[in-house]
Amino acid sequence: MAAPILEMVDIRKQFGHIIALSGVSFGVQAGECHCLLGDNGAGKSTLIKTMSGVHVPSQGEIRVGGQVAHFTTPRDAMAAGIATVYQDLAMIPLMSVARNFWMGREPQKGFWPFRCFDLETADTITMQEMRHMGISLREPGQAVGTLSGGERQAVAIARAVYFGAKVLILDEPTSALGVRQTANVLTTIDHVRKKGIGVVFITHNVRHALAVGDRFTVLNRGKTLGTADRGHISAEELQNLMAGGQELAQLEASLGGTV
């Protein structure tokens, strides 16, 4: 196997006396959907923030394409191709899809002082990218507020992919969604994976994870319990691991001895 595009090696993070992460290790390959499962309080938020450069780990290494990387700001992580789509921080409802899509990176044309926002290019590319994600928009000028939660996630994902993300971290993208919208997001994840992008899908919903995941890592009490491949672990086993690992011993085999 090639070097993972993003690898976390024994990451530990302490806030004063509180140990938030006590040994997290996993790697994401290009073109895979790596599911990170954990119950509330397992350390998912801290881990996301560490991967996206918000927190600097107290111990351990982050490797990007095999090279050790030091992220001190979210900008560093973004520059390394790691994009994070937060559940509630993705879009501005009053603005159009195209304006949201290009927010912060608007294409421009003309010369100063008449340089302006190239709305035509922006609209065309937005429609095209959304079509690639399987979302049909009425028009690029449609306000994001009129989209469903799933479609908003899809716009945010399409945006991250278009702007060169190599690793996409999705923070509980399905937890607030209904069945159809969830299916929408899972399809989008599949589209992204096929483009050769590594997806880190963070969730506590085992069924959603099993629907698209290639590999599964369980996070419990700030620690990763190991990684299992698709087909080598069942929903019940994942559920038990998340819940506290009472049946850890029995599962050792199915987790490939990495526990």
Added chain:
Amino acid sequence: MTNVQTNEAPRPTLPKDERVKELHRLHKALIRPELGAICGTIAVFVFFMILAGGTQMFALEGVMNWGTVSAQFVVLAVGVCLLMIAGEFDLSLGSMVGFSGMIFALLVMKLGIPVWGGILLTMMLCASLGMINGWLVIRTGLPSFIVTLAFLFILRGATIWSAITFNRQPVVSGVGEVAAGDPIAWLFGGEAFTGLFQWLGQQGVIATFTKGTRMGQPVVSGIPMLMVWAIVFVLVGQWVLTRTRFGNWIFAAGGDPEAARYVGVPVARVKILMFMVAALCAAFLGIEQVIEFGSAASDRGIMKEFEAIICVVIGGALLTGGYGSVVGAALGAIIFGVVQQGLFFTNVESSLFRVFLGSILLAAVLANTYVRRLITGEK
């Protein structure tokens, strides 16, 4: 097999999503921020055409009269509109109008600084005050309401104090004489296109005075400079807002600062800049009035901040930011000017103006809230 050859690959047609309801044209028009203001403007014009049709209100002189009043509101409303879309507002702008005029007059009359220098220094001072306002709001995280309310009093107090201290009375006069012949003062006062109006008068297109010292001169000698500026402000403001990258950042900063920051929009910079632009609009109006009237008065600009906010809200902007239009705000300002002067033409008790203002503000806010629900699909 078909023999038909086309140069283009057939465009893939997407399966129609049955849930995406085609928007009715009316619905589409409704979600434009200016719509309410356009209807309001038409209503106000029709109303006064009927009520004041027999007066001079819609003669050229009358048009210049309410046009000038509207232009004053427009200049301030453009700044307030951009600031409000960026998610903030500034209650100190009315005081800023008085303050800038007073500082300008004192610089020119008491320190003997040339008019152009006075204009430049006043603009710079007011821009810095706007920056301080913005910086305090961003830095402390306090609502702009409270920070700028403080400046409403600070600036008004400073205006009166400086007038009394340096001039021993609340009015500084004599600026008109000094401004005559200055290289840039003409930009702030007087009239444009006077030659054209002279010619129109000679051609008999517009009426001329038939007696007195100005016999033969047209009754309207030109377009007030302020009106020209108001149009320029609106065009530039609307262009920047809807057609530039920076305009997108203004919407983003007001729509959801967190989401905007996350994708790399410099939210703090955008907001502070908008505070500065609004302060500059106020300073422009302050200086313009001093040059136009020849004097600075320390009570000038009182209530202007609220009137400008009303114009902007009538124009379809949301008080919460992220949505609005400069053209809408300008139409709001025209409604304001037409009604204020229209009541004068129709001899209606002028205190009713305030009653009207309050009512139209309420109506506009209700309409905007409804439009917001249409856009975002909230219930």
